[in-house]
Amino acid sequence: MSQVKTLFKDGMWANNPALVQLLGLCPLLAVTSTITNALGLGLATLLVLVGSNVTVSIVRNWVPKDIRIPVFVMIIAGFVTIVQLMMNAYTFGLYQSLGIFIPLIVTNCAIIGRAEAFASKNTVPLSAFDGLMMGLGFMLVLVVLGAMRELIGQGTLFDGADLLLGPWAAALRIEVFSFDNQFLLAILPPGAFLGLGLLIAAKNVIDTQIKSKQVVTPEVEKGPRARVTSLT
């Protein structure tokens, strides 16, 4: 049970793929101009992540260590192509607005990262849960960033939600305030970098505050990490 709790905490916060591991930045920065796009790509990534984690975990005992990477890549590429075909068939409008970013899920290091770091060493249910949590954590950051950029840039929320969720969702669109000219910086790629930077900063502030309230316990020194954004 405690492992499930750890997985939940890691995926959503402590080891969040977007805020801490900084994996999958390419789709993260490219598609978060509106909530709808962010949600669409978030869901697609979540689906691929759970699917690839489960499959990698199932085959983990049959795949020799030497060829595990090509096998993982094949599994992930297969899942992405399937998700792409499905989106093309069932959410055509969204497929068109996300366009080239769907194949880019293949290059989302968060997916192969989880396959290698977790799914290849753990049981199927745990791997599925890990994929779910990492995917949700990634999606959450996408959606928050999308909401920030859409609100500041266009003054709306859920613009174009009907492309993703069907005609009823057109009613979800909220016009918070209207501009004569949109605030371009938020919509263009630099806005994504600034937004992500602010989110990471906010997370670090919260972490520091939590830590300062806790009784200081000596922490075991861990090995160095290639990329982390939290302060040590």
Place this chain on the structure above:
Amino acid sequence: MILSSMTKNGAILTAFALITTGTVALTHSLTAERIEEQEKQQLAEQLQQVLDAHHYDNQLYKDCVVITDERLGPRPEQVIYRAYKDNKPYALVMRHVTPSGYSGDINLLTAVFANGEIAGVRVTKHEETPGLGDKVEVKKSDWITLFKGQNVLSEDDSRWAVKKDGGQFDQFTGATITPRAVVGSVKQAVLFAQAEFDNLFAAPNICQGAK
């Protein structure tokens, strides 16, 4: 020892390649029909926006010619759909493209009646700056609908320019290049349609076999 592990790994890799490719192929064959349907529906919606389907009586996607002409843009092979009413030529719907936008090509769809009047214009694809140049999209602004009912009288029709250049079409605040490119491209396409209207209807139909 090495040889046997190579054989084994090779076999495992092959097996995985076959399984993943098989799954993808299966999904493709299951969704192909639906994707084609979606594309056809999208095409019908696009065509409907520039030319009301109630006013002609053939299926547009079943009747087209493919033309290479620099008035329709530098890229070869633009598709032109032909609409008939009571078996008489009614209108042409042309795809055309202009490279003169602010970033990348702007793809357009323009419908022209037999008398040379514009039935409608839409931008189908572009990469203009969000918030500035993207007002050529009908979703963002109704600017593009101003073309409806217009006519081009001659090659040097002075009304066919943005207001900044002395014409009749508004530019956008902060974006002149995009509307200038669209106005110029539509003008050329309309002139092309007026000059070649009868020839285009006389050309053989290459979309006959379309389902």
